[in-house]
Amino acid sequence: MSMAAAAAAAASSTMLRASNISVARPVPVTAGQQLIPSGVACCIRTVSGRRAAVARAAAAGDGGAPASALPAVLLFDCDGVLVDTEKDGHRISFNEAFAERELGVSWDVELYGELLKIGGGKERMTAYFNQTGWPAKAPKTDEERKEFIASLHKRKTELFMALIEKKLLPLRPGVQRLIDEALGKAVKVAVCSTSNEKAAIYILAATTLGVDPQSCVVVEDSTIGLAAAKAAGMKCIVTKSGYTAEEDFETADAVFDCIGDPPEVRFDWDFCANLLQKQYVS
Numbered sequence: 001m002s003m004a005a006a007a008a009a010a011a012s013s014t015m016l017r018a019s020n021i022s023v024a025r026p027v028p029v030t031a032g033q034q035l036i037p038s039g040v041a042c043c044i045r046t047v048s049g050r051r052a053a054v055a056r057a058a059a060a061g062d063g064g065a066p067a068s069a070l071p072a073v074l075l076f077d078c079d080g081v082l083v084d085t086e087k088d089g090h091r092i093s094f095n096e097a098f099a100e101r102e103l104g105v106s107w108d109v110e111l112y113g114e115l116l117k118i119g120g121g122k123e124r125m126t127a128y129f130n131q132t133g134w135p136a137k138a139p140k141t142d143e144e145r146k147e148f149i150a151s152l153h154k155r156k157t158e159l160f161m162a163l164i165e166k167k168l169l170p171l172r173p174g175v176q177r178l179i180d181e182a183l184g185k186a187v188k189v190a191v192c193s194t195s196n197e198k199a200a201i202y203i204l205a206a207t208t209l210g211v212d213p214q215s216c217v218v219v220e221d222s223t224i225g226l227a228a229a230k231a232a233g234m235k236c237i238v239t240k241s242g243y244t245a246e247e248d249f250e251t252a253d254a255v256f257d258c259i260g261d262p263p264e265v266r267f268d269w270d271f272c273a274n275l276l277q278k279q280y281v282s
Helices: 004-009 049-061 085-101 111-116 121-132 141-164 175-184 198-209 223-231 269-280
Strands: 021-024 042-045 073-077 188-193 218-219 235-239 253-254
Touching: 049 175, 049 235, 073 175, 073 198, 085 121, 085 141, 111 121, 121 141, 175 188, 175 218, 175 269, 198 223, 218 223, 218 269, 223 235, 235 269
Parallel strands: 073 188, 073 218, 218 235, 235 253
Antiparallel strands: 021 042, 042 188
């Protein structure tokens, strides 16, 4: 779902302003570089080097932490973090795609929660059909089934995008506030989304933005995303979503039910900054 983050960012009047978002395409790789899988994208809002330097110098001059100790980038996962898309977005779109093809398949809320343990929509459908049996209208050969799954997933994505364009999926509480606070501090903000290889997207974001991964703070909602953020060497705050509330987040740097808006704010930008500074304290 390479454009999900950009679409989600523009989904409603409470979404991120379009002027704050641009799309960074996957960078080409050469020998010796880490391969970034196709279909990976991140939406990035950058700030000028002068503005960032002024903000960091001011922080240091006021007796705060040194510039190197302040977060350089705030990274958001998309699904479940910005928007609670899985249950009321992707699941609905999968079922609509199945119905259009008359496959006789429908994923209920509980089943889809189990299927989310499989990373990637195409991989999810393939594993499900391999386990329960392929629909009668599905092709018989492996190669034809790959094409069938790819076309089915493409249609599912189109249906999901239609939901986004109709502004039916608003931002979760506190997302807009936290982003505004970060941008107000001249901190770069990126939204990262990929169906698999999640650690690669965080490495790509840091590389694209030209920052040390250890200066990044990630907001995630799942153990898979948490593991990816930690594998990339980043601090990670978990905001639980409907499908991840019972997962084990022992390795997270902090865990909340959401980011929150007044009068029920769970954490703010200062919390993110203080979280990162802990690694500089002996």
